[in-house]
Amino acid sequence: MATPEHRANRSADGERGFDLGIAPRLAAIPFFxxxxxxxxxxxxxxxxxxxxxxxxxxxCEVAQPTRADLGSLTKYYDRxxxxxxxxxxxxxxxxxxxxxxxxxxxxxxLSARAxxxxxxxxxxxxxxxxxxxxxxxxxxxxxxxxxxxxDALAVDDTRARWQLCAAINExxxxxxSRHAAERFGVPELAAHAARERELAVSYFSHWAPNATRExxxxxxxxxxxxxxxxxxxxxxxxxxxxxRHAMLGMVTRGAEWRAFVANLEKPQWxxxxxxx
Numbered sequence: 001m002a003t004p005e006h007r008a009n010r011s012a013d014g015e016r017g018f019d020l021g022i023a024p025r026l027a028a029i030p031f032f033x034x035x036x037x038x039x040x041x042x043x044x045x046x047x048x049x050x051x052x053x054x055x056x057x058x059x060c061e062v063a064q065p066t067r068a069d070l071g072s073l074t075k076y077y078d079r080x081x082x083x084x085x086x087x088x089x090x091x092x093x094x095x096x097x098x099x100x101x102x103x104x105x106x107x108x109x110l111s112a113r114a115x116x117x118x119x120x121x122x123x124x125x126x127x128x129x130x131x132x133x134x135x136x137x138x139x140x141x142x143x144x145x146x147x148x149x150x151d152a153l154a155v156d157d158t159r160a161r162w163q164l165c166a167a168i169n170e171x172x173x174x175x176x177s178r179h180a181a182e183r184f185g186v187p188e189l190a191a192h193a194a195r196e197r198e199l200a201v202s203y204f205s206h207w208a209p210n211a212t213r214e215x216x217x218x219x220x221x222x223x224x225x226x227x228x229x230x231x232x233x234x235x236x237x238x239x240x241x242x243x244r245h246a247m248l249g250m251v252t253r254g255a256e257w258r259a260f261v262a263n264l265e266k267p268q269w270x271x272x273x274x275x276x
Contacts, residue, residue, distance in 0.1 A: 012160035014214035015149060022218075025145045026225040030232045033069040035220050038062055043171070044216045052204040056197045059171050065179035067172060067227035073235055080184055083246075088184035090253055091234075091246040093260060096132050098140040099230060106142040114151045114158050121159065124206045124271040125166050128199060131192075131263035135256045136245050138237075143229045149222045160209040164219045170200035172223060191264045202270045 015022065026032055042062045046055040070077050080088065107118060150165065152158045177193035180186065211219075234242055249256070 010156055010160070011210045011212070012157065012164075012215050013212045014218045015152070015157075018218050022145050022148055023221065026143070026221055026228075029143060029145075029225050029228045030236060031068040031070060032225060032228040033064070033067060035063075035067075035217070035224055039064070040213070040217045040220060043220070044213050047204075047208070047211075047216065050208065052201045052208070053197075055204075056171055056174055056200055060175045060178065063172070063175060065176045066231070067176070067224045068231045069228075070231065070235075083184070084250060085185040086250045086257060087243075087246040088180075089186040089188065089257060089260075090135075090249040091242050092180060092184070092186065092189060093132060093256070094136055094138060094242060094245060095230065095234065096129065097135060097137040098233065099226075100129060100132065101137055102140040102142050106147065109147055110151050113155060117155055117158055118162055122162065122166070124203060125163075126271075127269050129195075130269055131195065131260065131266065133256050133259040133263065135253060136249075138233060138241055140230070140233050143225045145225055146222055149218070160211060160215070161219065163203070163207050163209055164211060164215065165223060167200055167203035168216075168219050169223055169226075170196045170203065172227070174200060176227075188261055188264060195264075195268050198268060198270065202273075205273050206271070 027034070039059075039062055043055060043059050046058040049055075066077075107115060110118070146165075150158060150161050152161060174193045174196035177189050177196055181189035181193065209215075245253075
């Protein structure tokens with residue numbers, strides 16, 4: 001097992017051939033949007049400064065929240081506020097559950113070596129989003145490009161990429177959840193965003209890999225592929241099912257929403273830094 005000292009001291013770089021191999025595959029995912037240099041540079045500079053709360057703030061200042069190019073569907077997304085706020089909230093919960101379940105299946109598809117590393121060396125990444133109640137969950141699968149990127153030949157690269165992707169994901173999602181709270185008129189999502197921000201800071205406080213700017217860029221692009229795939233699920237693969245369950249849920253899933261709101265009042269589980 002890698003010690004905290006080993007992880008802290010090793011410099012981690014990006015995947016060779018990324019722009020010729022994985023990047024074109026990401027670009028082929030519907031709704032994929034290429035991150036701007038400003039998004040990469042400003043967030044990387046904040047990361048290297050070591051103030052991870054500031055990193056979350058900088059991301060909100062410079063980054064596009066959805067991480068997707070909606071194209072002609074933008075006009076429909078811009079009208080999302082016309083839907084009942086409870087329906088939008090239930091659709092949000094279903095989407096979060098879809099991603100969480102897909103993440104569990106994703107880890108099971110990694111090599112045995114990578115699975116062992118992830119299971120034993122990253123306890124602070126476990127038990128995330130306990131406040132999301134059970135409920136209807138649309139089927140979803142992570143893009144295979146994420147597996148290709150994480151399951152690197154060198155196990156030290158797997159460690160660094162997993163930690164960076166897990167933490168940067170929370171940086172991205174805390175911005176989107178804040179955006180969704182305003183766009184959909186669901187104020188409870190702002191409290192959800194606060195939890196994601198807390199997770200991002202907590203994760204990086206346990207380990208902030210000594211990553212190059214290139215590795216940071218690649219992690220952002222891979223995560224943007226995941227975000228694009230999520231919008232593909234909502235807009236192309238299961239739009240009718242998501243809307244139908246959300247609208248019916250205003251009558252049939254009141255307990256689910258009440259559980260979500262009540263859970264937001266409970267402290268979030270975080271592993272103290274002193275424990276590991």
